[in-house]
Amino acid sequence: MDSAGFIQKLTDAVGEEFIHTDPVALRAYDCDGLTIYKGIPSAVVLPESTEEVRRIVEICREYRVPLIARGAGTGLSGGATPLPGGVLIVFTRMNKILELDYENRLARVQPGVVNLHLTRETLPHGFHYAPDPSSQAACTIGGNAAENSGGAHCLKYGMTTNHIMEMTVVLPSGEVAHLGADGEDTPGLDLRGFFIGSEGTFAVITELTVRLTPNPEGVRTMLACFTKVGDACRTVSDVIAAGAVPAAMELMDRYTIEAVETVVQAGYPRDAEAVLLIELDGLPSSITPLETLIRDISEKNNSSSFRIAQTEEEREGLWMGRKKAFGAFGVIAPSYYCLDGTVPRSKLAQVLEEFDEIASRYDLRITNVFHAGDGSLHPNVLFDDRVLGETERAIECGAEVLRACIRAGGVLSGEHGIGIEKIREMKDQFDEPTLEIMERVRDAIDEDGLMNPGKLIPDEENVFPVAHSGAIARMGGGMTK
Ligand SMILES: Cc1cc2nc3c(=O)[nH]c(=O)nc-3n(C[C@H](O)[C@H](O)[C@H](O)COP(=O)(O)OP(=O)(O)OC[C@H]3O[C@@H](n4cnc5c(N)ncnc54)[C@H](O)[C@@H]3O)c2cc1C
Known part of the structure; x- marks a missing residue:
């Protein structure tokens, strides 16, 4: 591949100031909030418009280089962790609230708008943006849409998918599509709902119209x-x-x-x-x-x-x-690994007991802080990554915790997504035909396998290589197809 030509085209697309290729700068983007897995991209680009994103996607397609979208990088399942050598599209500059329509209770925003900033802006006018992940002071609305994020108040108000009306996306082909509409319902397939939660594997989101919720009395x-x-x-x-x-x-x-x-x-x-x-x-x-x-x-x-x-x-x-x-966990352990299995509420007491039993078998501790109302658990495995072998033990302990959630009639992820982290356990959750449908749908949308590969949907040929030795063994190694 003509690497110099590739980087030059990306530079022409976004401007010299908004591309990083220096190894020191790239290191700042080597993982998201799940720091166990790391990868260094070949370039980080910071576009400012849908047109610039479209151009980046086209260039990556021409050179067959994988691309990974990143909001604030607060994700906890490795979704925004770069595939080594891939291009990271970072939305820091696309952080504008484009329109506030209080009459119709809608806001049109760019994907890099920080969740809490929208609420701060609208609160004095009697409205707020209801999905409130605990990371809301940092995470972006684009990242929330890609993960279908939840939050403390989603018990009453619903997850992110209930608050997004319309999205502009750049497809892997470089075409721009508009999913959903401003109105309450749209005819045809619900592609908006289908793309929400797809963890950046179907398209890059470049604009969103979201619901504004009146402040409670x-x-x-x-x-x-x-x-x-x-x-x-x-x-x-x-x-x-x-x-x-x-x-x-x-x-x-x-x-x-x-x-x-x-x-x-x-x-x-x-x-x-x-x-x-x-x-x-x-x-x-x-x-x-x-x-x-x-x-x-x-x-x-x-x-x-x-x-x-x-x-x-x-x-x-x-x-x-x-x-x-x-x-605050920093005061009780050097490292923690946050999981997010979800179980029926009636099984909460039973699974928490089981977590204690699993933790003691691995000679580790688990602490729990979670959205109990909807059974959305956050067991945190406390460990010390400076102790040889303890990270591997924490990963395996976490996998057992997730399997316990599935056995209790729950699911692998309530809100943090699958990413790299839970890709192996997808096979514990879903049967072969279901996984095959997911794979076929993804391949139909992204036929070259360049949109955030190695995430969400398990695929033997497309396994994510990671920096951590224990994790490499766990993921099976390999490169993108
Ligand atoms: C302390 C802490 C508390 C948290 N609490 C919660 C919580 O209560 N509820 C919850 O749901 N999550 C929580 N999270 C997880 C995380 O904050 C959410 O998943 C959040 O939505 C990620 O947003 P982000 O902007 O950081 O996205 P990133 O981490 O940058 O990316 C997340 C995923 O979205 C994709 N993506 C990002 N932007 C785009 C785009 N424009 N187009 C297409 N794909 C894109 C990425 O490729 C990646 O797959 C927490 C995290 C931390 C660190």
């Missing part, structure tokens, strides 16, 4: 504390079974409480085995009976205390603990 936030994790889990399933749908229902266990209290002092009791952070929103007249119901159910399940935030400051403090939990 009232909000009440409460903390229920328990001396047994099982009691907290039963409270979750009992509340939902009673017909209540809180805006959020988050569970944090003992190790998480310890980490959070050491770092941010959110006011969680250190002697609790689990706390439930519950938020209700809506008209004040509808909140009060729900609050009584939840308090009664918590007491029936032996809550040791039940507290309602009395001020906005107190409410923010309670949420601060949840939002900073992942960062």
